Amino acid sequence: xxxxxxxxxxxxxxxxxxxxxxxxxxxxxxxxxxxxxxxxxxxxxxxxxxxxxxxxxxxxxxxxxxxxxxxxxxxxxxxxxxxxxxxxxxxxxxxxxxxxxxxxxxxxxxxxxxxxxxxxxxxxxxxxxxxxxxxxxxxxxxxxxxxxxxxxxxxxxxxxxxxxxxxxxxxxxxxxxxxxxxxxxxxxxxxxxxxxxxxxxxxxxxxxxxxxxxxxxxxxxxxxxxxxxxxxxxxxxxxxxxxxxxxxxxxxxxxxxxxxxxxxxxxxxxxxxxxxxxxxxxxxxxxxxxxxxxxxxxxxxxxxxxxxxxxxxxxxxxxxxxxxxxxxxxxxxxxxxx
Amino acid sequence: xxxxxxxxxxxxxxxxxxxxxxxxxxxxxxxxxxxxxxxxxxxxxxxxxxxxxxxxxxxxxxxxxxxxxxxxxxxxxxxxxxxxxxxxxxxxxxxxxxxxxxxxxxxxxxxxxxxxxxxxxxxxxxxxxxxxxxxxxxxxxxxxxxxxxxxxxxxxxxxxxxxxxxxxxxxxxxxxxxxxxxxxxxxxxxxxxxxxxxxxxxxxxxxxxxxxxxxxxxxxxxxxxxxxxxxxxxxxxxxxxxxxxxxxxxxxxxxxxxxxxxxxxxxxxxxxxxxxxxxxxxxxxxxxxxxxxxxxxxxxxxxxxxxxxxxxxxxxxxxxxxxxxxxxxxxxxxxxxx
Numbered sequence: 001x002x003x004x005x006x007x008x009x010x011x012x013x014x015x016x017x018x019x020x021x022x023x024x025x026x027x028x029x030x031x032x033x034x035x036x037x038x039x040x041x042x043x044x045x046x047x048x049x050x051x052x053x054x055x056x057x058x059x060x061x062x063x064x065x066x067x068x069x070x071x072x073x074x075x076x077x078x079x080x081x082x083x084x085x086x087x088x089x090x091x092x093x094x095x096x097x098x099x100x101x102x103x104x105x106x107x108x109x110x111x112x113x114x115x116x117x118x119x120x121x122x123x124x125x126x127x128x129x130x131x132x133x134x135x136x137x138x139x140x141x142x143x144x145x146x147x148x149x150x151x152x153x154x155x156x157x158x159x160x161x162x163x164x165x166x167x168x169x170x171x172x173x174x175x176x177x178x179x180x181x182x183x184x185x186x187x188x189x190x191x192x193x194x195x196x197x198x199x200x201x202x203x204x205x206x207x208x209x210x211x212x213x214x215x216x217x218x219x220x221x222x223x224x225x226x227x228x229x230x231x232x233x234x235x236x237x238x239x240x241x242x243x244x245x246x247x248x249x250x251x252x253x254x255x256x257x258x259x260x261x262x263x264x265x266x267x268x269x270x271x272x273x274x275x276x277x278x279x280x281x282x283x284x285x286x287x288x289x290x291x292x293x294x295x296x297x298x299x300x301x302x303x304x305x306x307x308x309x310x311x312x313x314x315x316x317x318x319x320x321x322x323x324x325x326x327x328x329x330x331x332x333x334x335x336x337x338x
Numbered sequence: 339x340x341x342x343x344x345x346x347x348x349x350x351x352x353x354x355x356x357x358x359x360x361x362x363x364x365x366x367x368x369x370x371x372x373x374x375x376x377x378x379x380x381x382x383x384x385x386x387x388x389x390x391x392x393x394x395x396x397x398x399x400x401x402x403x404x405x406x407x408x409x410x411x412x413x414x415x416x417x418x419x420x421x422x423x424x425x426x427x428x429x430x431x432x433x434x435x436x437x438x439x440x441x442x443x444x445x446x447x448x449x450x451x452x453x454x455x456x457x458x459x460x461x462x463x464x465x466x467x468x469x470x471x472x473x474x475x476x477x478x479x480x481x482x483x484x485x486x487x488x489x490x491x492x493x494x495x496x497x498x499x500x501x502x503x504x505x506x507x508x509x510x511x512x513x514x515x516x517x518x519x520x521x522x523x524x525x526x527x528x529x530x531x532x533x534x535x536x537x538x539x540x541x542x543x544x545x546x547x548x549x550x551x552x553x554x555x556x557x558x559x560x561x562x563x564x565x566x567x568x569x570x571x572x573x574x575x576x577x578x579x580x581x582x583x584x585x586x587x588x589x590x591x592x593x594x595x596x597x598x599x600x601x602x603x604x605x606x607x608x609x610x611x612x613x614x615x616x617x618x619x620x621x622x623x624x625x626x627x628x629x630x631x632x633x634x635x636x637x638x639x640x641x642x643x644x645x646x647x648x649x650x651x652x653x654x655x656x657x658x659x660x661x662x663x664x665x666x667x668x669x670x671x672x673x674x675x676x
Contacts, residue, residue: 002438100340151645159644176650204431278649306497307489311616312514
């Protein structure tokens with residue numbers, strides 16, 4: 001019997017379609033393989049082919065926009081939003097619009113074109129996370145921005161246009177709708193229970209164990225109760241904190257370890273799937289300190305979003321999260337530590 | 339300069355990325371071609387390969403589940419939801435769930451495997467619309483259902499698993515989140531203005547003409563001000579009405595004509611794209627008579643939804659709707675009448 005499950009944060013219903021239950025091998029898709037053919041603007045010696053770098057991690061004293069970096073942040077060459085200008089909010093009859101002001105940056109995670117985030121060392125992944133933090137802290141100073149979104153598109157099917165491993169950052173002049181929905185859901189729960197919904201989820205999932213996928217000192221990785229997509233995985237810090245960039249120093253190394261572990265497990269079980277991840281964190285001007293709990297959502301790209309999903313905001317998910325958790329837990333992957 | 343535009347109904351912001359502006363020919367994609375190879379359960383003589391028919395239009399007095407039909411409605415063989423049972427709402431710690439009760443039906447639009455909806459005759463398309471109406475009217479009697487969603491997935495990229503042209507219907511025990519958002523947005527506008535937002539949009543778009551794509555006695559087809567997708571097209575009845583199934587008889591023939599016209603224009607301009615459409619109509623138990631205005635949303639599948647969209651509920655659209663309207667208006671397609 002299919003089951004309707006409600007996400008306790010957003011209120012989104014999901015159909016867990018057990019009758020069509022799918023094992024990892026049932027998903028028809030392309031493996032994400034690094035081909036390494038053709039010109040790549042993210043490789044060494046091509047620094048002039050991106051806009052000038054915003055920041056880079058360099059241990060050899062090399063000059064800006066030259067080789068020698070281990071991680072590099074540059075403006076997106078084809079930005080969805082522009083950094084210069086004012087919002088200029090205005091109407092057009094019944095409609096509302098403003099200038100597309102914002103920041104759109106690319107975090108090039110390594111100079112090595114052959115690597116994916118999953119196979120970078122924990123230390124290299126930690127640097128990626130520090131770069132996210134450094135950029136958020138800097139962009140928060142710009143009073144025009146209300147939200148900074150960090151995300152990754154890995155593989156063609158997930159919307160990546162360049163294969164050299166990178167994440168993206170977009171700073172926005174409005175708090176996005178999806179973030180507001182989460183904040184409102186978390187606030188409603190907090191006002192009723194006087195507890196954080198994510199803290200309650202961590203407690204329940206840790207006790208039951210059926211959707212737990214991995215755990216370390218600072219984080220749990222779980223399959224959410226009402227996942228939109230097969231093998232959707234959330235990484236949630238154990239200590240309540242509303243904003244990613246305010247994590248304590250050891251948390252970045254712990255996050256690097258659990259993120260690597262989960263990406264390796266997904267690569268193993270789903271044969272190198274395309275995926276997206278998104279860091280869900282508080283808005284800039286009014287962090288929702290008590291109610292909200294930052295976390296990472298990883299969404300392997302295995303199913304197609306179709307008319308039903310567009311019409312309802314519901315999702316049909318053929319893989320119960322309890323089964324996904326079992327497959328991921330049973331995967332044999334190397335163990336890393338800091 | 340990119341522009342941020344707000345959908346006045348849902349409040350969803352969209353980035354109209356004029357810097358990346360794309361013409362129809364810039365979208366890399368597969369044409370949807372009918373291959374007609376292999377076994378098809380929706381063709382004549384294969385009626386026993388679907389569950390027994392719920393209804394069919396037959397003018398030759400032929401028997402149920404035999405050839406002779408011009409349109410046939412059957413339960414989905416792999417339904418996302420099941421028709422039998424009770425909802426049995428219950429908790430699981432902090433989580434909420436219920437049985438996956440609902441109806442999931444397939445409307446086989448023609449016995450002719452070679453045809454697409456766009457090339458059916460206006461009269462055949464009108465029959466498809468009457469079938470939608472007949473099924474909604476019937477399912478409304480079941481008190482467990484709160485919403486009936488009608489949608490179509492056309493082409494592999496849009497999630498169609500069978501190429502024989504068909505639409506789908508899902509009756510749901512809850513009003514979907516996306517529908518609630520629309521209803522709430524429309525209600526907020528109505529309470530402030532004492533006018534329907536869709537009626538105001540029709541008036542403004544008819545006057546300005548810049549996003550108007552087609553028009554007949556009963557309907558306008560427009561590119562919405564803040565489209566999520568390139569060439570997204572809405573068909574809206576000129577007379578205010580909250581529910582699709584309560585349309586007057588002549589409106590079904592007018593809708594058939596404008597739907598055919600738009601689908602032919604999309605096929606011409608975008609070279610037979612995959613697409614989804616969704617009928618947006620009122621919930622069953624409490625139709626939002628004054629505030630809400632039913633309509634059809636057609637979404638060609640040209641771009642990929644990636645991390646940014648999942649994280650924000652924002653969309654980046656590289657084709658301004660004014661340009662899309664111009665391309666569609668200029669397309670030369672045959673003119674049909676009833």
